[in-house]
Amino acid sequence: MNATLPTIIEQLHGDIQDRPLADVAHAARLRATLADGVARAVGDHLLDPTLIVRTGDVRRGDAHATLASVPGRARGVLVGILVRLLSVSSVTDPWGDALAAWRASSPDDPLRAAFDHLDDDERARLRAEVEAHAATLGGALAGIDPRWLPRSNVRARVVLGPSRVELHDAIDLMIGVNGSHASVCLLDVTSAALTAHDDRVARYHALVQTLRTSRAPRRSAIFSSATGELLVIDVNRDELQRSARDVLDLVRRRVAP
Amino acid sequence: MISRRLSVDQLRNLVTSAPKDSVHLHDVQRASFAQHLRDVARPTYHRLDSWTVEHSRQAPRGFRWTPAAARRTIGNATLRRAHRELTTLPDALDHEIAARRTRCATGYARPGSLDHWLGALSPAVLALVRAEALTWVATLVECTRGLALPWAVVTSDAYYDLPGARTTLRGRRDLVVVPDERRVLVRLRPGQPGRFAGTGLRVDLLIDALSDASVPAAARVLGIWPEAGIILSADGTLENLRTAARVLVRTASAPPRELVDQAA
Numbered sequence: 001m002n003a004t005l006p007t008i009i010e011q012l013h014g015d016i017q018d019r020p021l022a023d024v025a026h027a028a029r030l031r032a033t034l035a036d037g038v039a040r041a042v043g044d045h046l047l048d049p050t051l052i053v054r055t056g057d058v059r060r061g062d063a064h065a066t067l068a069s070v071p072g073r074a075r076g077v078l079v080g081i082l083v084r085l086l087s088v089s090s091v092t093d094p095w096g097d098a099l100a101a102w103r104a105s106s107p108d109d110p111l112r113a114a115f116d117h118l119d120d121d122e123r124a125r126l127r128a129e130v131e132a133h134a135a136t137l138g139g140a141l142a143g144i145d146p147r148w149l150p151r152s153n154v155r156a157r158v159v160l161g162p163s164r165v166e167l168h169d170a171i172d173l174m175i176g177v178n179g180s181h182a183s184v185c186l187l188d189v190t191s192a193a194l195t196a197h198d199d200r201v202a203r204y205h206a207l208v209q210t211l212r213t214s215r216a217p218r219r220s221a222i223f224s225s226a227t228g229e230l231l232v233i234d235v236n237r238d239e240l241q242r243s244a245r246d247v248l249d250l251v252r253r254r255v256a257p
Numbered sequence: 258m259i260s261r262r263l264s265v266d267q268l269r270n271l272v273t274s275a276p277k278d279s280v281h282l283h284d285v286q287r288a289s290f291a292q293h294l295r296d297v298a299r300p301t302y303h304r305l306d307s308w309t310v311e312h313s314r315q316a317p318r319g320f321r322w323t324p325a326a327a328r329r330t331i332g333n334a335t336l337r338r339a340h341r342e343l344t345t346l347p348d349a350l351d352h353e354i355a356a357r358r359t360r361c362a363t364g365y366a367r368p369g370s371l372d373h374w375l376g377a378l379s380p381a382v383l384a385l386v387r388a389e390a391l392t393w394v395a396t397l398v399e400c401t402r403g404l405a406l407p408w409a410v411v412t413s414d415a416y417y418d419l420p421g422a423r424t425t426l427r428g429r430r431d432l433v434v435v436p437d438e439r440r441v442l443v444r445l446r447p448g449q450p451g452r453f454a455g456t457g458l459r460v461d462l463l464i465d466a467l468s469d470a471s472v473p474a475a476a477r478v479l480g481i482w483p484e485a486g487i488i489l490s491a492d493g494t495l496e497n498l499r500t501a502a503r504v505l506v507r508t509a510s511a512p513p514r515e516l517v518d519q520a521a
Contacts, residue, residue: 024264081385084384084385084388085381085384085385085388087388088347088384088387088388088391089380089384089387091381091384093381096381097379097380097381097384098381100379100381100382101324101381101382101384101385104323104324104378104382104385105323105324105325105385106323107321107323146345146346146347146348147345147347149346149347149391149395149398150388150391150395151391151392151395151396152388152392153388153392154392154396155484156484156485156486157448157449157484157485158485158486159449159485177395177398177399177402178399178402179402179403211486212263212483212484212485212486213263213264213399213486214262214263214264214486215264
């Protein structure tokens with residue numbers, strides 16, 4: 001489902017009556033599928049160094065990272081911080097608040113040192129960009145009920161079998177708490193526009209969350225703070241299996257001679 | 258050492274299957290341990306915990322408060338407060354932060370302490386502290402939801418000051434589960450379990466046992482790594498406690514690896 005909506009949290013959380021029962025049985029099958037696939041791709045030797053699959057790899061569909069510019073990376077960090085701030089409070093001065101929070105949270109971040117060396121023109125341009133992203137985010141994230149226990153920057157590292165393949169992930173915002181019904185919703189906020197491959201990323205988040213907690217989440221979504229676009233998938237076994245195939249394709253390409 | 262995937266069923270199984278026989282550390286064992294640490298004591302004050310054991314090859318870095326460093330203390334206090342005051346977690350979190358800032362404003366917070374640091378923060382950094390603490394406490398709630406066994410958030414870490422050795426031991430613990438007369442300690446850990454994670458758990462177990470002579474050692478300690486979805490457990494056996502004591506003495510006697518490398 002693709003939509004452009006001013007508020008997304010209530011749409012993600014949805015009607016409490018519509019929640020399906022929590023799927024606690026499929027994680028084991030996914031682990032077995034992934035372990036078998038990795039063993040076939042890698043053979044019986046240990047990978048050295050560890051092969052790490054990250055969200056960016058899934059988004060690009062390959063393993064070759066392109067290094068963004070300092071303003072581009074700083075924009076991503078500041079937008080990520082704004083999501084965290086907006087998940088628990090309102091933000092009146094997006095640029096100042098995000099910068100203050102960044103300074104307090106990562107005193108030794110090398111990106112901060114590079115950011116401090118931006119010239120006035122680059123900094124002014126970045127500030128305008130961040131404030132525009134904040135305006136989009138502020139409208140979109142309004143209405144987070146504290147009872148949904150918003151968790152931000154939730155990291156995951158799942159090891160697949162003994163071959164040294166790891167799936168790394170970070171969810172910008174997670175709402176809802178596990179119970180007898182599927183209630184957890186995942187939200188990834190990107191400061192770029194959505195692409196045709198973003199459904200793969202939404203599935204990947206759901207896959208890693210399922211492997212980590214042994215429970216499938218209810219929904220996984222990606223929101224672009226640049227354009228206000230939202231992509232939501234209802235997580236089910238087909239989506240999780242598709243994501244497992246995406247991951248195995250990626251691993252095969254990475255280990256291919 | 259037992260390793261399991263993180264789920265509430267596995268957590269419950271690991272608690273209920275903890276050893277029934279309890280171990281009590283006697284005065285002779287305490288005195289012997291203290292003597293070993295006195296023998297290797299350094300001229301300066303020394304603090305040992307599971308972190309120093311697990312990272313004994315690294316030189317200690319200076320500590321400073323950050324929102325991530327504050328999340329455990331504030332998150333655990335929030336959960337305790339929510340249970341005590343029968344309030345929601347977000348409300349309990351707001352009350353907890355307000356109470357700590359009040360301590361600072363009224364001059365009761367020691368410079369360098371968490372409350373002192375909180376008292377000087379801007380609203381933006383406070384919001385980040387709130388986000389970190391809420392994420393921590395929600396993870397704790399997620400791990401224990403449906404456990405169906407009596408549990409509580411511990412009021413503090415375990416501390417044991419060794420007489421004459423100028424050494425303080427600190428055992429970290431987040432929850433205690435009490436299925437019957439046994440106690441099972443639970444620790445929430447960030448990241449992935451490292452090579453010495455099991456040793457760190459045994460050290461926490463030992464320091465908990467040393468800190469209160471009136472109760473037997475915990476039957477088991479569970480380390481939960483939510484990021485990796487893994488639970489590790491170590492039993493409160495005499496063998497595990499002895500292993501932890503040996504590791505602590507070895508760590509106290511060895512200079513940090515980086516200092517050795519620099520000297521070479």
